[in-house]
Structures are given as structure tokens and as C-alpha cells.
Amino acid sequence: MRIHQGRPRYKTAGALGLACAGLLVLTQCHGPPSGPDPAARLSDSADGTDWGAYGRSLGAQHFSPLGDIATGNIAQLKLAWHHDLPFGNSATEPIVVDGVMYAATGLSIVHAIDAATGRELWVHDPHAAERAGINLRLGWGVRGLAWWDGKLFVGTQDGRLIALDAKTGDEAWSVQTYPKDYAAFISGAPRVVPTSTGAMVIIGYGGSTGVSRGYVTAYDAKDGHQLWRFYTVPGDPAHPENPAMAMAAKTWFGDWRQYGGGGDVWNAIAYDPETHSVIFGVGSPYPWNHRLRSASRGDNLFIDAIVAVDARTGAYKWHYQTVPGDTWDFDATMDIELADLTIAGVKRKVLMQAPKDGFFYVIDRVSGKLISAEPFVPVTWASRVDPTTGRPVEMPGARFPVGTTPKLSPTPLAAHNWPPMAFSPQTGLTYIPAVHFAASFSDASKGWKPSTERISDGAVNMVGGEGAATGPLATHASGELLAWDPARQQAAWRVSQPTYVNGGVLATGGGLVFQGTVDGFFSAYDARSGKLVWRYDGKAPIMAPPIAFRAGGKEYVTVLTGLGMAYAGNAAAIQGPAINRYAIDPRSQARRVLTFAIDGADSLPPSPKPAPVPADADFKPEPARMMPGAIAYAGHCATCHGALAVGINYAPDLRRSPVPPSADAFRAVVHDGALVSQGMPKFADLPDQTREDIRSYLRTRMAALRSGGN
Ligand code: HEC
Numbered sequence: 001m002r003i004h005q006g007r008p009r010y011k012t013a014g015a016l017g018l019a020c021a022g023l024l025v026l027t028q029c030h031g032p033p034s035g036p037d038p039a040a041r042l043s044d045s046a047d048g049t050d051w052g053a054y055g056r057s058l059g060a061q062h063f064s065p066l067g068d069i070a071t072g073n074i075a076q077l078k079l080a081w082h083h084d085l086p087f088g089n090s091a092t093e094p095i096v097v098d099g100v101m102y103a104a105t106g107l108s109i110v111h112a113i114d115a116a117t118g119r120e121l122w123v124h125d126p127h128a129a130e131r132a133g134i135n136l137r138l139g140w141g142v143r144g145l146a147w148w149d150g151k152l153f154v155g156t157q158d159g160r161l162i163a164l165d166a167k168t169g170d171e172a173w174s175v176q177t178y179p180k181d182y183a184a185f186i187s188g189a190p191r192v193v194p195t196s197t198g199a200m201v202i203i204g205y206g207g208s209t210g211v212s213r214g215y216v217t218a219y220d221a222k223d224g225h226q227l228w229r230f231y232t233v234p235g236d237p238a239h240p241e242n243p244a245m246a247m248a249a250k251t252w253f254g255d256w257r258q259y260g261g262g263g264d265v266w267n268a269i270a271y272d273p274e275t276h277s278v279i280f281g282v283g284s285p286y287p288w289n290h291r292l293r294s295a296s297r298g299d300n301l302f303i304d305a306i307v308a309v310d311a312r313t314g315a316y317k318w319h320y321q322t323v324p325g326d327t328w329d330f331d332a333t334m335d336i337e338l339a340d341l342t343i344a345g346v347k348r349k350v351l352m353q354a355p356k357d358g359f360f361y362v363i364d365r366v367s368g369k370l371i372s373a374e375p376f377v378p379v380t381w382a383s384r385v386d387p388t389t390g391r392p393v394e395m396p397g398a399r400f401p402v403g404t405t406p407k408l409s410p411t412p413l414a415a416h417n418w419p420p421m422a423f424s425p426q427t428g429l430t431y432i433p434a435v436h437f438a439a440s441f442s443d444a445s446k447g448w449k450p451s452t453e454r455i456s457d458g459a460v461n462m463v464g465g466e467g468a469a470t471g472p473l474a475t476h477a478s479g480e481l482l483a484w485d486p487a488r489q490q491a492a493w494r495v496s497q498p499t500y501v502n503g504g505v506l507a508t509g510g511g512l513v514f515q516g517t518v519d520g521f522f523s524a525y526d527a528r529s530g531k532l533v534w535r536y537d538g539k540a541p542i543m544a545p546p547i548a549f550r551a552g553g554k555e556y557v558t559v560l561t562g563l564g565m566a567y568a569g570n571a572a573a574i575q576g577p578a579i580n581r582y583a584i585d586p587r588s589q590a591r592r593v594l595t596f597a598i599d600g601a602d603s604l605p606p607s608p609k610p611a612p613v614p615a616d617a618d619f620k621p622e623p624a625r626m627m628p629g630a631i632a633y634a635g636h637c638a639t640c641h642g643a644l645a646v647g648i649n650y651a652p653d654l655r656r657s658p659v660p661p662s663a664d665a666f667r668a669v670v671h672d673g674a675l676v677s678q679g680m681p682k683f684a685d686l687p688d689q690t691r692e693d694i695r696s697y698l699r700t701r702m703a704a705l706r707s708g709g710n
Contacts, residue, residue, distance in 0.1 A: 038194070044061065050098070051064065051095055051549045052097050053189075055270075055337070055420065058270065058272070059337060059339065060268075060337050060420075061339065062335070062421065062507065063423055064507075064549070067508065069510045069548070069555050071533060074510075077600070078599060078600035080597035080601070081595050081602050082595070082604060083592060083595075085560070085592055085593065087587065087678075088650060089107075089141030089650040090105045090561065090562030090592075091543035091563065091564020092544055093144040093420075094558060094593070095146070096551070096558075097147050099115050099552065101114075102147070103560065104142045104144065104145040107126075108128050108155065108157065109125045110124045110164060111593075112166070115556065115558075116556075123169065124171070126162055126174075128156035128160070129679045131160075132157040135182075135185050135454060138184075138206070140640065141679075142154060142187055144189030145190065147166065147192065148194075149198075150166050151163045151164065153221070154190065156186055157185045158180075159180070159182070159185070159186060163201075177217055178205055178212075182205075184207035184210075184212055185205065185207070188265075190203040193218070195311070198220070202217070202280075204216040204266055204269070205264055205265070205266060206264055206266035206283075207266070207286070210450055210451060211260040213261055214233055214263030214265060214283065214303075216280055227314070232265060232302045232307070233302065234249035251299040252301075253298045255292075256294050259287060261286060263283060263302060263303045264333075265280050265333070268332075268335045270337070271311065272308075275317075277310065278308070279307070279351060280336070281336055282305045282306070282332055282333065283303070283331035283332070283333045284303060284326055284331040285303040285326055286458070287460075288326065289443060289445045290399070296401065297325075298325060299325055300325055301319065301321065304322050304323040304324075304326045306321075306336060308365070319368060320368050320370060320390060322355055322361065323357055327441075332353065332355045334354055334416050334417065334421075337351065337421070337423045338351050338365060339425065343362070349364065349365050349366055350364060350486070354376055354484070355416065356414060357379070357382075360376040360484055360486065370387065373385035374490075377409065377435070377436050377482075378436065379409060380406075380408050380409045381394065382394050382398070404440050404441070405442070408439065409438035410436070412462065413500075415437075416434055417435065419545060420545050422507035424513075424527055426527065427492075428486075429483045429486075429492050431484075431505045431513045432481070432505070433481060434480050434481075435479050435500050436479070455636065479499060480495060481515055482494050492530075493529065497517055498517055498578065499517070502543070504546070506547060506557070511527045512524045512526070513525045514557060518543065520538050520539055521537060522546070523535040536596070537604075538592075539561070540590040541561065541562065541589065542561050542562075543563060544559055544560040544561070555597065556596065558593060558594065559594055560591070561591060561592045561594060562650070563584070563648065563650050564650055583609075585608075585656060586642075586650055587652040587656065613655060615661075616661040616699055616706075619661065619699045625697065626700060632694050633645065636683060636686065644701070654698050654702075655704075660698040660699050663695065666695050667691070671683060671684055671688075
């Protein structure tokens with residue numbers, strides 16, 4: 001039985017110390033002993049040498065001002081080096097400071113790599129899988145990390161925020177950010193906010209898949225002590241913690257307190273140094289179903305809101321709620337990017353967000369007032385956002401007090417998910433990895449109870465998903481790279497993409513836009529026209545956001561290859577066929593750091609082939625097990641292994657696994673937790689019968705693949 005394929009080889013930090021001591025030029029190992037002011041390095045106006053934060057700088061534009069690689073010489077852009085990564089989620093954004101690249105992959109395993117050569121300096125594994133317990137079931141690993149003055153910060157699946165010494169990878173401090181009984185995990189990048197005496201590290205968590213009350217917390221970068229915490233939903237209305245909670249409590253009704261309310265801050269956090277505002281996006285409520293959660297009444301602050309708090313105190317400043325009383329899982333957590341835009345001749349300090357609900361929001365980041373909101377994909381749940389009230393004008397029938405809604409667009413899988421957009425101050429355009437997808441919704445709250453098994457369930461059914469019929473693209477779910485003019489609220493250009501889940505975006509001062517796609521290509525477009533000017537066969541799917549930086553005076557562009565979380569398990573029904581078409585196997589695919597430079601001289605070995613489907617001579621179809629097996633698989637396994645057992649995420653394609661043919665091996669992995677340390681949760685609570693149903697279903701799916709089907 002081969003169940004430990006791809007187990008990473010770790011070097012220890014101690015071994016690194018020796019390797020570095022042997023080098024003549026110490027800076028190649030550790031960078032200069034003291035760099036410029038760390039706050040200046042994170043500022044939006046920094047020169048682009050470092051990429052020191054998720055999105056590069058505090059305003060998180062995913063824009064590099066560097067222009068040595070430009071439309072004129074892009075043809076000479078070649079692979080400079082590649083670095084192989086161990087198995088695990090690799091759809092993450094690295095950072096680069098002082099010529100050292102740091103990438104958090106898998107379950108928060110941080111790799112330090114010489115940014116000019118690709119040589120690994122150290123690896124730190126926080127052993128999050130073993131510590132996460134049942135929350136390991138929630139998937140899926142981190143999307144990024146943070147830096148401040150010689151330290152790195154990363155969140156973990158088990159809810160720790162960890163500070164590492166950037167030189168050695170040794171742990172400097174660690175704090176548990178939420179109670180162990182929360183159905184929660186950290187996948188987002190922490191953000192650093194400079195203060196007058198140092199810096200704070202801000203982190204939320206992902207969840208809303210079980211009872212929890214959302215919040216975001218600031219910790220001192222020096223030692224991890226808590227500075228403030230802002231709750232995103234109210235607690236006991238009789239004892240509000242602050243005026244914001246008193247205000248929020250008036251917008252909730254019914255049984256909501258039983259469920260905690262959700263509202264997790266799982267992705268977007270930006271900082272505006274001019275106003276000292278930390279601005280973050282709040283996720284969906286728990287459960288999603290408004291009738292169940294809040295008796296169909298009330299806006300339910302601050303779910304689905306963009307909230308600004310005073311960085312110094314955590315006190316509420318303003319909010320803008322995108323979807324009052326959400327019932328569709330439209331969280332307002334997609335990246336928030338800060339910019340100064342000239343709108344109708346007037347210079348405005350704005351923030352921009354293109355969330356799941358399909359409207360592109362431009363908001364005054366000083367006052368929190370809506371400037372404009374227009375649909376960037378076909379939107380049918382609301383006709384428009386009223387510019388006076390700032391509220392969406394919902395379409396009749398978009399809610400589902402009884403029955404099923406018509407097809408609504410977009411859905412929780414669209415219109416834009418976590419792969420970040422980019423904003424170029426040079427062109428004034430944002431570049432959005434946009435998704436077209438429609439589905440019907442219905443109430444699934446009858447007899448519903450919050451799951452204790454960490455099954456994502458918002459008491460809403462989403463059925464019959466398909467691409468928007470009225471979209472400019474295909475009639476099936478589809479993706480595009482969309483250049484959107486935020487000042488005029490209109491599209492500048494669009495490029496249709498091969499699948500609907502595609503990579504994050506980088507814009508550069510060289511007039512370029514970079515994006516990877518699931519078919520393995522890493523492409524550059526002319527930022528003004530959308531013309532494809534360069535592409536590279538990365539020989540593995542790309543979902544990670546690219547970055548640009550300088551090392552040794554030279555400009556580089558980096559992107560990681562390999563699948564991460566393709567939004568949600570059921571999305572695999574659409575993404576799956578594409579994964580089959582491109583013969584992508586989550587286990588054998590090449591997970592790598594690819595770094596490009598003008599006249600680079602590296603090349604990649606041939607694409608790995610998916611593992612063959614193992615023989616299963618004893619298999620006999622068991623029709624009675626099919627349906628229960630398929631249902632149990634969809635509920636417990638599809639989040640990570642992909643719907644219909646087509647591996648579209650980071651976990652192995654179980655149709656190509658040698659484990660399901662053996663009852664003992666399957667029990668060892670699924671029931672006993674033999675692979676917990678590798679990220680495969682333990683399911684000791686699954687009855688033997690259910691586990692065997694799943695196994696039988698998987699063997700049927702294997703047989704189908706073996707005989708040439710899907
Ligand atoms: C949170 C994500 C997650 C969930 C949920 C999950 N798995 Fe896994 N599973 C993994 C990962 C990651 C691995 C790869 C571990 C490794 O590298 O050895 C894995 C490996 C496996 C393997 C071994 C495959 C091989 O060839 O090495 C089997 C079998 C398996 N899972 C079955 C299941 C079943 C059955 C369920 C549902 C009851 C399930 N998994 C749910 C993440 C998950």
C-alpha cells in the first residue's frame with residue numbers, strides 16, 4: 001500500500017545555520033542586517049523591490065510599480081528558476097523581503113527561498129494537521145503570510161497565529177486566536193499594520209460552517225499579546241460590548257443567538273494610514289438561511305459588510321453592508337483594494353471590492369459612503385444598488401420563503417472569489433478573475449440543526465447550477481479575465497478563460513497583467529488592450545496570485561503552480577470535466593515555485609502523468625450502496641477530494657488511489673486517521689456501514705475511469 005506518496009523532506013533550521021555560515025556573502029542567506037524603515041516598505045508608494053505583504057502593500061492593490069519587464073521586452077521573459085514544493089495546497093501568494101522569498105503552502109508550512117536562485121534556506125512546519133482535530137475537515141491550507149521587521153506571521157488550520165524569525169524560521173511566539181470548539185480555521189493571510197511604536201498583526205478566521213460569532217483581532221507584532229478585538233455580530237443584546245454592538249443587535253431577530261451569527265473575516269483586510277482605518281470584509285452569516293437565522297427580518301449587521309475600525313483602538317468607524325439580510329452566501333470578503341481615483345473630475349479616496357454578489361463597489365474610504373456600484377457580471381438577484389440608500393434593490397422572488405427561486409446570478413461560487421483582482425494606478429483599471437454562474441435556491445431549514453461534524457451547511461439548497469444565460473460568454477459556467485474601469489463602472493476588455501476557476505491577478509508598472517489558468521498556462525496581457533503578449537506552459541494548473549519583486553537589482557515575476565481549493569465541493573461538478581480534459585491529477589501534478597526574469601535560462605522537466613487507475617480485480621458493483629455512498633461522500637469528502645470523486649482540489653483523486661480497493665487500508669486511513677499528519681482528517685465517527693458505502697461508491701467511480709469514462 002502506497003499511502004505516503006509525496007511526503008515532504010524537511011531540512012531543519014539548524015542545518016541551515018551551518019550552510020549559511022559557509023557562504024562568503026552572508027546577505028545571500030539573511031539579507032542585509034538592517035533594512036529601511038519597515039513601514040516604508042509596506043507603503044503603497046514603496047518602490048517595488050520588496051513584495052512585503054499579501055497584495056504587496058497596505059492598500060493591497062496587487063500592483064507592482066516595477067517596469068523593467070514590460071510590453072517591449074516581454075518576449076525575452078524566461079524561466080529563471082523553479083523550486084519543487086511538497087504535496088499540499090499551493091495556490092498561495094508568497095512575499096519577498098531583502099531578496100528572500102517566503103511562501104506558506106499546504107497547512108501553513110513556510111518555505112524560505114533565496115529569491116534570486118531558488119535555493120531553499122529553511123522550512124517551518126507548525127504541525128497544524130495533527131493539532132486541528134475535527135476542524136481539519138474544513139480544509140484547506142493558507143493563502144498567504146505577512147512580514148514585519150525580521151518576523152513572519154502565518155495563521156494555521158487549528159487557529160494559531162504564529163510569528164517566525166525570518167532568518168532562521170524559529171518560532172518567536174504563537175497565540176490561539178479562537179476557542180477550539182469553534183467550527184473554524186485560518187486560511188487567509190494575516191495583515192500587518194504599522195503603529196507609532198511598532199506594528200500589530202490583524203487576523204480573522206474562516207468558518208460559518210458551524211456555530212460561531214465572527215470577529216477580527218489585532219495582536220502586537222512584538223510578542224503576540226492581544227491589542228483589540230472587533231466582533232462582527234452582536235452577542236447578548238442586553239450587554240453590548242460597545243455602541244457598535246448595540247446598533248448591530250437591533251438588526252437581528254428570531255433564534256439567531258443559538259447559531260452565533262457567523263460573519264467571519266476570512267480574507268480581505270486593508271489599512272489606510274491616512275485615516276488610521278483598518279478596513280475589512282465580513283463574511284456570510286451562519287446559517288445562510290435568513291428565515292431560519294433571523295425570522296426573515298433585519299439587516300443582520302455586520303454580516304456581508306465592509307467595516308472600518310480605528311487601528312489604534314479597534315473602535316467602530318463606519319460600515320457599508322453589501323447584502324442586508326443575506327440568504328445566498330454572498331460574503332463581502334473578496335479583496336479590498338485602496339486607491340485614489342478621479343471620478344467625474346474629482347479626486348476621491350476610495351476602496352474597491354468585487355464580491356460574490358456581482359456588483360463592483362466603489363466606496364469613499366474616509367466616510368464609508370457608497371460612490372457607485374454596478375454589475376460586473378450578469379446579476380439577477382437585484383436590479384441595481386440604489387445610489388441614495390446604498391441598498392440593493394432585490395428582484396421579486398429572489399428570496400425563498402416558499403419553494404425554489406428562478407435561476408439567480410451570481411451564486412456563492414461566483415462572481416469573484418478569493419483569487420485576488422489587481423488594480424493598476426497606471427491604467428486606472430482593475431483586473432478581475434470573474435466567474436459566470438447561476439443557480440436556483442430553496443429553503444432547506446426544515447428539521448435543520450447545526451452540524452457538529454463540520455459539514456458545510458447553510459440550510460439552503462443550491463440547485464441546477466449553470467452559466468448565466470445572458471452572459472457574453474458560454475451558457476455553461478465560465479470564467480474570464482475582466483478589465484473593469486472603476487471610475488466609469490464599465491468593462492474595458494475581457495478575455496475568456498478555459499475554466500471558471502482561474503488564478504489571481506498581478507498588474508505591473510511594465511503595462512502588463514499576469515494571470516495563471518487551470519490549463520497550466522501563465523499568461524501576460526497588455527494592461528490597456530487585453531492583448532495576449534506572452535504565455536508560458538507551467539505544466540501544472542495555476543490558481544495562485546503572481547507577484548513581482550527585485551533581487552540583486554533584477555526584476556522577477558513569481559507564481560506557484562498546483563491546485564488549491566476550487567471554492568466549494570459542489571463546484572467540482574463543473575470544474576471536474578475540465579480537470580479531466582487537462583489530465584490534472586492533484587497527487588502527481590507539479591507543485592512548484594516558478595520565477596521568471598528577462599533572459600532566464602531554466603527549463604521544466606516534462607509534465608508528470610496522472611497515476612494510472614489501480615487494478616481492483618475483486619470489485620463487483622453493489623448497486624444498493626451507490627446512492628448512500630454517493631451522498632455520504634458528497635457530505636464528508638467532496639470538499640477536499642472533489643465532487644463525483646474527480647480530484648479538483650488539493651486532496652488526491654480517489655479514483656487513482658490504491659486505498660479504496662482494500663477494506664483494511666481504507667479503514668486505516670478513514671477511520672483510524674493514518675494520514676492525519678498529511679492533512680487527511682480522521683472520520684472515526686462514520687459508521688462502518690457508511691464508510692463501506694463510500695468505499696464501494698469510490699470503487700465504482702474507479703471502474704468508470706478505468707473503462708475510459710469520467
Ligand atoms: C479536509 C480535507 C479532506 C477531507 C474532508 C477528506 N480528505 Fe481524504 N485526504 C485528504 C488529504 C490532504 C489526503 C492526502 C494525504 C497524504 O498526502 O497522504 C487525503 C487522502 C485520502 C486517502 C488516501 C489516498 C492516497 O492514495 O494516498 C483516502 C483513501 C481518503 N483520503 C479518503 C477520504 C474519505 C473517504 C473522505 C470522506 C469520508 C475524505 N478522505 C475526506 C484530505 C481530505
